[in-house]
Amino acid sequence: MRIYVGNVPNEATEEDIRQAFAAFGKVTFVTIKRFAFVDMPVTTEAQAAIVGLDGKHLKGRMLTVSEARPRSQRPAAKT
Secondary structure (H helix, E strand, C coil): CEEEEECCCCCCCHHHHHHHHHCCCCCCEEEECCCEEEECCCHHHHHHHHHHHCCCEECCEECEEEECCCHHHCCCCCC
16 A cells, blocks of 8 residues: 655655554555655555554654545645
């Protein structure tokens, strides 16, 4: 399952994100920009990570964690 992680601190590394999610199960992929995507192959572990990390703080910032949605299902950008 692909997980979206918003509000990622600027100083957070891929390893910081990987370690946070690894507490809930196997992590196969992490990419980080101003936000991050985390892939976890076991759905129940991914869902536990979403519940366990949404609203939690990492390096002083509160994370927003949810199941990633395809672009077509995302809200339109406000102009």
